[in-house]
Amino acid sequence: MAVVDCNSFYCSCERLFRPDLAQRPVVVLSNNDGCIIARSDEAKAVGLGSTGPYYQYRDLIKKHGVAVFSSNYNLYCDLSMRVMDTLRSLMPPGSVEVYSVDEAFLDLGHIDPGQYHEFALNLRHTVEGWTGIRVSVGVASSKVLCKVANKLAKKNKGITHCVMVLDTEESISAALQEFDVSELWGIGRKYSSKLKEQYAINTAWQLKHIPEEWARKHLGGVVGIRMIRELNGISCIPMKDPLEKKKMISCTRMFGRPVYTVEELRESVAAYIARAGEKLRRQGFSAGVIDVFAVTNGTRGGEYVYDPKTDHRFVMLPRATSYTTELMEYALPLVDQLFRPGQKYLKAGVIMGELVPDDAVQADIFSGALHANQRSLMDAVDNINFSMRGDVVKYVASGLKRNWKMRQDMRSGKYTTRWEELYEVK
């Protein structure tokens, strides 16, 4: 199998429309312009070592003339679709698993193992030629090893040309001996410090030779066992069925500034419900449970310490729905239950659960006719909001001033999805 991963995806998307930035370091910020979430190779080279809070890197960014962008998900999603469509057109039906916005696993069952390298190189050239996005390809017999191959391909671009195949004992052991456990797919901060500090396991090679029972005990049960097997080239994280049902849809944001009143908290939650409702409808789901949560942060001894606390309430709906008005009727009262005066609120959100595909929603003889009306009202609202600027049709509950809205000061144009902002070639 193989994993295809776009190089510094968000940065590459921004550069596609700003060729003048080709050699300059580029970073992209999270919502609210809070964290750096993507860095180009050049940005990494000038010392932006890891993703993290933007303000900590301000000086470095100024010093090296780094181009900074707020995140522009319309653009990234559109380019992602083009990349994935390209991959699907080059592969047999059903052999592409889209894993994330910038990454896909491929089932190479139809390729002769002797041809892996050539196939992967060709894939990379085609994607870049058709979409302008450069990808790296890692090939191996398990997903974990594919990810290792992919990372190594990215590290030595000059030698690998962004392609690496790990298909022999020698190449695999050479790769794993140099590979830090903390970089493995499935080993996060907690596990990696545990492995290193308590057990002196530092490389993927060492981890590969650990007994399965040990892994069961110390690395999350069956998850640990799978890790060891995958490192040994035994595939046990299968390709996922693209038709598999989603389990939750959520919408959550940090506030642009702290919120102290129940009115503002309610407004923000209403806005998130409206947005989550849109997502539900677009993906063809109704929700059976709504969970509303809010995150507070206090000060300790007058000093600011980032120590968020989450509180939540949920409600089960008598009948699953994606009708925004109804979602709000059930969910907004939760805000009043949740709210505690005097608290400093940093963030809130809603999570829609118990999703059922729209066509499977239990019919209710009393609401059949109404349901058709709701549907066409929502279609109209969604169409207007999609085709016009921003949220033209808003719910009064979601507020008109929206002082709490997130900051987004450096967003690029929606070059590919909005006529008014279409990229111009002069």
Add this chain to the structure above:
DNA sequence: TCTGGGGTCCTAGGACCC
């Protein structure tokens, strides 16, 4: 002054049932 958003999977432990 200031730390994102959207997901998944797994486990332990309690409630409940026969």
Add this chain to the structure above:
DNA sequence: TCTGGGGTCCTAGGACCC
């Protein structure tokens, strides 16, 4: 004097991913 065993379902919380 003495209080089973096995199963399922649910929830909270932890870990991870991009």
